[in-house]
Amino acid sequence: MNIVRLHPGKERSLLRRHPWVFAGSVARGGADSGDTVRVEADDGRFLAWAAYSPRSQIRLRAWSFDPDQRIDAAFIAARVDAAIDRRRALGLDLGACRLVHGESDGLPGCIVDRYADVVVLQSGSAGIDRWKPHIVAALRAALPEVRVYERSDAALREREGLRPATGWIPPDGGDTAVEIVENGLRLGVDVATGHKTGFYLDQRDARARFADVVRSQGLRRVLNCFCYTGGFSLAALAGGATEVVSVDSSGTALDLAAMNVARNGFDPARTRFVDADVNATLRDLRARGERFDAIVLDPPKFAASAQQVERAARAYKDINRLAFHLLRPGGWLFTFSCSGGVGGELFQKIVAGAALDAQCDAQIVARTGAGADHPLTLHFPEGEYLKGLLLRKD
Numbered sequence: 042m043n044i045v046r047l048h049p050g051k052e053r054s055l056l057r058r059h060p061w062v063f064a065g066s067v068a069r070g071g072a073d074s075g076d077t078v079r080v081e082a083d084d085g086r087f088l089a090w091a092a093y094s095p096r097s098q099i100r101l102r103a104w105s106f107d108p109d110q111r112i113d114a115a116f117i118a119a120r121v122d123a124a125i126d127r128r129r130a131l132g133l134d135l136g137a138c139r140l141v142h143g144e145s146d147g148l149p150g151c152i153v154d155r156y157a158d159v160v161v162l163q164s165g166s167a168g169i170d171r172w173k174p175h176i177v178a179a180l181r182a183a184l185p186e187v188r189v190y191e192r193s194d195a196a197l198r199e200r201e202g203l204r205p206a207t208g209w210i211p212p213d214g215g216d217t218a219v220e221i222v223e224n225g226l227r228l229g230v231d232v233a234t235g236h237k238t239g240f241y242l243d244q245r246d247a248r249a250r251f252a253d254v255v256r257s258q259g260l261r262r263v264l265n266c267f268c269y270t271g272g273f274s275l276a277a278l279a280g281g282a283t284e285v286v287s288v289d290s291s292g293t294a295l296d297l298a299a300m301n302v303a304r305n306g307f308d309p310a311r312t313r314f315v316d317a318d319v320n321a322t323l324r325d326l327r328a329r330g331e332r333f334d335a336i337v338l339d340p341p342k343f344a345a346s347a348q349q350v351e352r353a354a355r356a357y358k359d360i361n362r363l364a365f366h367l368l369r370p371g372g373w374l375f376t377f378s379c380s381g382g383v384g385g386e387l388f389q390k391i392v393a394g395a396a397l398d399a400q401c402d403a404q405i406v407a408r409t410g411a412g413a414d415h416p417l418t419l420h421f422p423e424g425e426y427l428k429g430l431l432l433r434k435d
């Protein structure tokens with residue numbers, strides 16, 4: 042058995058059931074990549090069973106805090122089953138759903154998203170790489186009808202010292218393009234070429250909310266920035282918007298967005314797609330004196346690490362300020378940040394600064410986050426990365 046001993050005082054986070062131990066906390070001991078180790082405090086007390094990541098700053102990821110727990114295939118299968126059961130218990134539609142959300146489901150580094158009959162596995166840690174065949178077997182046992190595709194190509198794998206791995210898990214194969222239904226709307230998802238595992242499932246509830254606001258407020262002219270495959274654009278059209286301008290710098294994403302409009306039978310004359318940088322487009326629209334009833338700002342992660350927070354804050358402020366200018370009084374702004382390093386409080390401050398610069402105020406009608414298929418647990422607050430403010434300009 043491999044034992045890892047921590048420096049004095051470094052047992053505290055594990056005692057709080059936080060699953061991570063950083064490299065600097067380890068006094069001695071080690072193992073091969075992904076192997077299970079017994080983690081002990083400086084005085085030899087048992088703390089946790091954990092997966093060892095020799096090249097990662099997050100050196101240990103805890104599997105269990107129970108000294109009698111065996112970390113084996115049955116344990117891994119039970120965690121996968123529990124994650125799926127959790128979503129079933131909440132009554133979530135498993136046809137377009139995150140089935141496993143890493144640490145929050147007790148499988149640190151493991152993401153599993155389901156799109157129709159395809160389940161996409163994304164491993165981001167040595168421990169998940171090590172147990173991958175067992176995770177796949179558990180997924181197949183729980184959901185016999187699915188095909189399993191691997192998208193372990195996130196940039197963070199490099200920091201973990203892990204090589205990318207993508208493709209169908211044998212014996213599966215076939216078309217990587219599938220159709221999902223979200224909030225009653227049909228969306229094409231390509232699990233091989235789409236962002237992340239193919240789609241941004243985490244915004245499902247926000248998109249539903251947006252459709253409701255557009256409908257109930259009778260909003261007509263909508264600007265959807267960072268539209269990707271048009272999730273919020275479809276929501277606006279479903280809500281009755283008469284003119285939806287969608288902006289993204291990815292031509293491929295825009296093509297898919299236009300196809301999604303057609304897929305749902307919406308009149309393409311109600312839509313306009315702009316293949317351009319959002320910041321430049323916002324400035325351009327402002328220069329032309331355009332006005333919108335609602336604007337969505339759902340940018341990519343501006344801060345990938347704590348060091349980038351300041352620069353990210355400026356970028357968030359800039360686009361939000363421009364959006365406030367483009368909104369008519371009484372208009373709605375749905376603004377998001379998915380940067381883990383930018384907390385909810387800071388994000389609100391940034392948006393407040395943007396409104397100040399635009400010389401307006403706004404009411405916070407609602408705050409949103411990822412849906413219930415992206416669980417947030419008390420012991421792992423880092424799981425909260427997505428924040429949204431639904432604002433009505435005064």
Ligand code: SAH
Binds near residue numbers: 240273291318
């Ligand atoms: N709102 C989308 C998800 C947005 S993901 C949804 O509901 O599915 C972020 C998107 O921003 C990506 O599609 C990416 O291509 C785009 N993007 C990134 N930087 C950009 C920029 N500077 N200008 C325009 N689009 C950008």
